[in-house]
Amino acid sequence: MGIHGITKIITDHAPQAQKTNEIKAYLGRKVAIDASMSLYQFLVADDKNGREWDKARLAKRSDRRAATKESLKEAEEKGNQEEIQKFTRRLVKVTKEHNDDCKKLLRLMGIPVVEAPCEAEAMCAALAKSGKVWAAASEDMDTLCFGAPILLRRLTFSEAKKLPILEFHLDAILKGLELDKNQANLGILLGCDYCDTIKSVGPKTALSLIKKHHNIEEIIKNLTEKQIVPEDFDYQQVRQLFLNPDVTDPKEIDLVWKKPQTEEIVKFMCEQNGFNKDRILKGIEKLEKGIKQSQQGRLDSFFKVSSEPNKNKNKRKNDEKLDKKTKVKSTKAK
DNA sequence: CTCAGCCA
DNA sequence: TGGCTGAGG
Numbered sequence: 625m626g627i628h629g630i631t632k633i634i635t636d637h638a639p640q641a642q643k644t645n646e647i648k649a650y651l652g653r654k655v656a657i658d659a660s661m662s663l664y665q666f667l668v669a670d671d672k673n674g675r676e677w678d679k680a681r682l683a684k685r686s687d688r689r690a691a692t693k694e695s696l697k698e699a700e701e702k703g704n705q706e707e708i709q710k711f712t713r714r715l716v717k718v719t720k721e722h723n724d725d726c727k728k729l730l731r732l733m734g735i736p737v738v739e740a741p742c743e744a745e746a747m748c749a750a751l752a753k754s755g756k757v758w759a760a761a762s763e764d765m766d767t768l769c770f771g772a773p774i775l776l777r778r779l780t781f782s783e784a785k786k787l788p789i790l791e792f793h794l795d796a797i798l799k800g801l802e803l804d805k806n807q808a809n810l811g812i813l814l815g816c817d818y819c820d821t822i823k824s825v826g827p828k829t830a831l832s833l834i835k836k837h838h839n840i841e842e843i844i845k846n847l848t849e850k851q852i853v854p855e856d857f858d859y860q861q862v863r864q865l866f867l868n869p870d871v872t873d874p875k876e877i878d879l880v881w882k883k884p885q886t887e888e889i890v891k892f893m894c895e896q897n898g899f900n901k902d903r904i905l906k907g908i909e910k911l912e913k914g915i916k917q918s919q920q921g922r923l924d925s926f927f928k929v930s931s932e933p934n935k936n937k938n939k940r941k942n943d944e945k946l947d948k949k950t951k952v953k954s955t956k957a958k
Numbered sequence: 959c960t961c962a963g964c965c966a
Numbered sequence: 967t968g969g970c971t972g973a974g975g
Contacts, residue, residue: 631968824975826960850975 626765628815629827634792637831638800644788647779652918654879655776656738656748658762662780663726725897732889733911734882738872746770746869754874759791768794769811769866802835808866809840818862820854822847884911 696711740747748760749770759774777790813830815821837843840859893899
């Protein structure tokens with residue numbers, strides 16, 4: 625679900641914080657993609673890719689999965705703990721197989737895969753914060769609460785759905801809202817996945833309360849009778865989750881792109897999973913072409929970034945990181 | 959203004 | 967997901 629109504633708040637109060645772009649604009653950029661969503665979209669997709677994958681192998685599996693879901697629901701209604709456990713485990717196992725397949729394919733394609741200890745969005749945000757990547761890509765606006773300086777939405781499906789990619793800048797959002805490093809408190813008040821909201825506090829009041837009191841502790845002390853704090857309002861815990869999520873230290877993560885292993889991909893996708901060989905070969909070709917293009921793009925973005933005027937401290941900090949990274953990369957490209 | 963419900 | 971509406975404060 626993400627953060628409720630945050631997009632409207634951004635367009636209303638901080639329109640400069642949101643840009644739209646085509647995929648071309650991101651050539652040569654390193655981006656951490658929150659794959660939990662794209663994997664699901666891929667599996668249920670109605671486009672060519674999804675259908676083939678589905679037909680080839682997963683159709684039975686997803687039928688079984690649907691049946692398991694039904695059984696789980698029944699078990700939950702009856703309160704049968706043993707069965708609940710059994711079916712839950714079965715459901716998890718299926719998604720784990722999907723995940724493993726996905727990771728295997730990505731690795732064969734030479735794309736680095738990072739496993740998040742908890743929330744994928746938090747891991748992506750940490751990578752972006754550290755400068756290991758330029759941005760985090762996720763559908764979930766939570767990613768901003770986890771402190772991602774730049775968030776890209778629709779990155780993986782903008783072409784298929786013919787929708788522009790949305791680019792959000794955290795510093796510009798906070799500036800537009802006249803809030804300082806308060807994304808976690810705001811996210812909680814607007815409504816996130818991790819706790820309920822305060823009754824009768826919608827986007828407008830949330831914003832004005834935060835501006836007035838700065839943190840939820842003070843806000844709670846100053847509520848009206850109609851504004852009721854929900855039961856189990858563990859906002860401190862949620863705020864900790866946003867500010868200090870359980871992630872792998874990006875310093876320990878080496879993002880290395882490798883050449884795609886054509887033969888291994890064909891073996892895995894065609895021989896083991898019944899995909900059409902021509903299509904897979906075409907895909908690999910496309911991938912190799914993309915690698916070349918992005919190496920070209922690295923140079924382009926290097927010049928573009930360098931000539932961009934530094935507007936403020938935060939921005940400059942980002943650009944410095946970027947410059948450094950792109951330099952390293954462009955040396956490689958040469 | 960918020961909120962729940964409905965619709966595209 | 968997002969927009970709109972109608973009830974209620």
